[in-house]
Amino acid sequence: IMLDLHCDDEGLAYLYIHTSLWPHMADCAAAMGIDAVLLWSEDSSGTFEGASIMPYQNVPASVARFDRRVATTVEYRGMLDVDSGLAASDAGGLYRLLVTRGVIQDPSVPKASSFSGAVVPLENIEMMPSPKAGAILYDVKPGDRVNKGDRLATIVHAPGEAGGRTEVFAPQSGFILTRRSRRIIRAGEDLLKLAGDERSADARSGTLED
Structure with missing residues (x-):
């Protein structure tokens, strides 16, 4: 069992899992009370998680034993999600994982069974870079369901001036996975992650961020 524990800016609790481990790890996601799972298949950047699972991709099934392995990056919501209730809940989830896997x-x-959260291919994630530098006014928060064309945020780059606000719209339907915690941004930095219902026109492999 290899768990690489992290947190995002503001976000849901989610896992990165290699496709060879899914749905074998559905019991783990259920045990931990995770909201969403992102499935990836290529590791071009040498991540800790990738180094743990990629060596087993070209060995006999009797050696790989993907049904017994657990390797995932865990994103425990956002940096400000720190309180005793969440700590107790997450610790309980990790304990259930260890019980579930024996x-x-x-x-x-009780051992966890079915996972009821969202399962999204990494290629469906829209990273949504900001078109301008400025202050962010969000219309959405993590967990919100959006439709294509919905306004996600407004960037205020020239306050009080005509044309000083730029709106950002959803390129496809899906749900908000994460958003930026700071409300100021440079042009080109990511505003949020939108987990789309379809493959992104800007689909990427490997890690979403450096």
């Missing part, structure tokens, strides 16, 4: 024997803890 690392710990504890009859008092």
